[in-house]
Amino acid sequence: MTDPRRTEHVHPQYTHLDTLPTTELVQAFADDQLGAVQAVQKAGASIAAAVDAALPRLERGGRLVYAGAGTSGRLGVLDATELTPTFSWPAERAVPLIAGGERAIRQAVEGAEDSFDLGIKDAQAAQLGPDDILIGIAASGTTPYVLGALQAAREAGALTIAMANNPGAPILNAAQCGILLDTGPEIISGSTRLKAGTAQKITLNTISSALMVRLGKVYGNLMVDVKATNTKLEGRAVRLVQHATERDEATARTALEEAKGSVKTAIVMLELGLKASEAEELLGRHGGHARAALQEKT
CATH class of the missing domain: 1.10.8.1080 (Helicase, Ruva Protein; domain 3)
Structure with missing residues (x-):
C-alpha cells in the first residue's frame, strides 16, 4: 500500500543517486533544496495570516511556544534559542517543547513522538494562556505528540499555528492557522531533515523575524535590539x-x-x-x- 504522504514517496528523479560523481551529487542536493524556497513562497499568504494573528498576543505579553519531534522539534529549539541574542527577546517568552525533552536534542528518544498524551502533558506543563502562541511543527503532519500539544493549547485558549509538508495533514486542521509547505518527495526517500526541514526553518525564521519587526525590534533593516554578549x-x-x-x-x-x-x-x-x-x-x-x-x- 502506498503511503499517501508525499514526503514518504520515492523521488523519481534520483533513483540512481548513489552512482553520481561527487560534483553531480552535491549539485543534486543543492538543486533539490530549491523546492523548499518555492514551498515557502507558495505559503506566503498563510504565513502572513499567522503573523498577523500572533502579533496582538505578543503585544499583550504572550509567549511563543514551539512543539515538535525529531528534526522539527530541534528546529523549534533553534528558533526559540536564537531570539534572545538576536532581538533581546526574553528567554522565558520563547519556550521550545520537544518530544523526549532536552535529551532528544542530541539523540532519538524512542516512542516519544508517538505519544499524544505526552504532547498534552508537555503543553499543559508550559501553563499556556490566551495570550500565548503554540507553533506545532511536523513534516508528516501526523505526529501524535504535536497533535496532543495543539489540543492542549486550544483548550487553554492559546493561538495555534501548525506547519506540515503534506497536503491534508491532520495538524493543519487541528490549528487555527495552518501552513502547508508542500515540498514533495525527498532526494533521499523519507529524509525530511532535507528540504522539508529547510522549508520549516525558513518559515520559522520568517514568522519570528516578521513578529520582531512588527514589535519594533528592527529599525529600517537594522537589528537594533541585538544583545551584545561577545x-x-x-x-x-x-x-x-x-x-x-x-x-x-x-x-x-x-x-x-x-x-x-x-x-x-x-x-x-x-x-x-x-x-x-x-x-x-x-x-x-x-x-x-x-x-x-x-x-x-x-
Missing part, C-alpha cells in the same frame, strides 16, 4: 549605530556606553541630541519603536 556582537552594535546615524566610531561607542549597550537608545540619543534617560523615556512612550520615537521629534 566581542563580535559588540563590534556589530557599534557599526549599526554608525550606519543609522552616520557618526564616527568613537561617537557611536560613547553613545552605546551611555545607553548601556542599547543600539536603539544610542540611535535615538544621537539623532535627537538626548541623554540616555530621555531617549529611553521617549522609546517607552512609543512601545520601543525607534522610527515612531524619531518621528515625534522631527
Whole structure:
C-alpha cells in the first residue's frame, strides 16, 4: 500500500543517486533544496495570516511556544534559542517543547513522538494562556505528540499555528492557522531533515523575524535590539549605530556606553541630541519603536 504522504514517496528523479560523481551529487542536493524556497513562497499568504494573528498576543505579553519531534522539534529549539541574542527577546517568552525533552536534542528518544498524551502533558506543563502562541511543527503532519500539544493549547485558549509538508495533514486542521509547505518527495526517500526541514526553518525564521519587526525590534533593516554578549556582537552594535546615524566610531561607542549597550537608545540619543534617560523615556512612550520615537521629534 502506498503511503499517501508525499514526503514518504520515492523521488523519481534520483533513483540512481548513489552512482553520481561527487560534483553531480552535491549539485543534486543543492538543486533539490530549491523546492523548499518555492514551498515557502507558495505559503506566503498563510504565513502572513499567522503573523498577523500572533502579533496582538505578543503585544499583550504572550509567549511563543514551539512543539515538535525529531528534526522539527530541534528546529523549534533553534528558533526559540536564537531570539534572545538576536532581538533581546526574553528567554522565558520563547519556550521550545520537544518530544523526549532536552535529551532528544542530541539523540532519538524512542516512542516519544508517538505519544499524544505526552504532547498534552508537555503543553499543559508550559501553563499556556490566551495570550500565548503554540507553533506545532511536523513534516508528516501526523505526529501524535504535536497533535496532543495543539489540543492542549486550544483548550487553554492559546493561538495555534501548525506547519506540515503534506497536503491534508491532520495538524493543519487541528490549528487555527495552518501552513502547508508542500515540498514533495525527498532526494533521499523519507529524509525530511532535507528540504522539508529547510522549508520549516525558513518559515520559522520568517514568522519570528516578521513578529520582531512588527514589535519594533528592527529599525529600517537594522537589528537594533541585538544583545551584545561577545566581542563580535559588540563590534556589530557599534557599526549599526554608525550606519543609522552616520557618526564616527568613537561617537557611536560613547553613545552605546551611555545607553548601556542599547543600539536603539544610542540611535535615538544621537539623532535627537538626548541623554540616555530621555531617549529611553521617549522609546517607552512609543512601545520601543525607534522610527515612531524619531518621528515625534522631527
